[in-house]
Amino acid sequence: MSDTPKSHGRKSIRASLQPRDLMEDRADLARAWTAQVITLFPDAFPGLLGESLTGKALKDGIWQLRPIDLRRFGEGKHRNVDDTPAGGGAGMVLRPDVVGAAIESAREMSRGRMPILYLSPRGRPFDQAMARDLAACDGVTLLCGRFEGVDQRVLDHYEIQEVSLGDFVMTGGEIAAQALIDACVRLRPGVLGNEASAVEESFSDGLLEHPQYTRPAEWQGRTIPEVLLSGHHARIADWRRAQSEELTRERRPDLWKAYKARRG
Template identity: 45%
Template sequence: MKIDVLSLFPEMFAGVFGHSILKKASEAGAASYNVVNFREYADNKHQTVDDYPYGGGAGMVLKPQPIFDAVSDIKSKSDANPRVILLCPQGERFTQKKAEELAESEHLIFICGHYEGYDERIREHIVTDEISIGDYVLTGGELGAMVVIDSVVRLLPNVLGNQESHMKDSFSTGMLEHPHYTRPADFRGLKVPDVLTSGNHLHIEQWRQRESLKRTYQRRPDLLEQIDLTDEERNWLEEIKKEQI
């Protein structure tokens, strides 16, 4: 996957792309990163990329020209048809499902804005996806882009050491993930559930499924409204509800 990022602060991405899973993905050839300062595409001698909004109002608005030209230049060098993602508080709420969808793409272009907002023509004529990572406002789109990129790249083939790791992550199954334990089995009197040390893989898997359902019911019951539960899961849910009384 090829990933291009348009940002006025490209140095912010050096640490993120140079460590952990994102670095591993690059070294394995699963992903490549290119961060472009779109100020370089400004067509004026001062490299101005923003201006006052028509009609007045607070703040500055990003001009269309630098971003139009930057995206056009990147596309001209691409063998794919890139998806152009605008990080924006008005965008679609980012989810694991969206991450999985984007992970199927060959080329992604992220636009990170600053100031008051974007000229609407950028949104209308360049962008394929508008994404928000939550109902709050950040200084710019860089942190949001980092979140989305990390979430997407870890889903690419051969990036995680165990390819099944992400398949049972929270939200990948529609529910929150079950609890995890590791050695020692008894830590200061706090013991690991017996089923996990039993060696009975069927019972372990059933325990994990039930605990996943329980955690989702307790912390994000809204997610259960979007899931078709099996008969067994519905029975577990009734038991879990009774346990909470």
């Protein structure tokens, strides 16, 4: 088994036997936002990240993906990565020496500001503000848990921030990692076809997005609100703001409370 993690991106998949070409590839991707993912299932990546806008940006070298196979750092003949919980209990826990070795390998390939995050249901809720912060970094290293989680000493030693997608439990962190990466990559310059989309969508200003409509003008007896067909941009903007506020007030009182507090 190779000790070199696979890298996904436009430059990393171009075959070449010329050392100069390889050097130019590394130089070109040195500016790309980088997602390192420590996982027991590296073949799960890029998954949906290889499709649509994120997939195009990956091929264009706007960002790059480095899945790091946790299993290759395992102990013994069978590459064991886990052990029974200290103090007893059900399930297995990922070993600190194994995870630590994987993190050290990831850090050797890191550059600039690349925080290490652990996808965990007990972590800080992931939101659009965090996505913006991470997108402004040079990249991120994501640790995907399995079984009963990761030895706490690893999290403490590397000062790893725990991040949660919501108040639910999944079988592992891979799906959560892909969701987090998608939310960050789409905020990178050059990924969205219309840069204004990132400004107008849900959570960009603390509110849910207003309803959207398109042709035909009438469907199943339902019509597009007249104001959207008026061509009066100020009235349209006011209508959209009012709709966003009403939806947020009804569906997300937590967001509405924070929004009102910011407005004084």
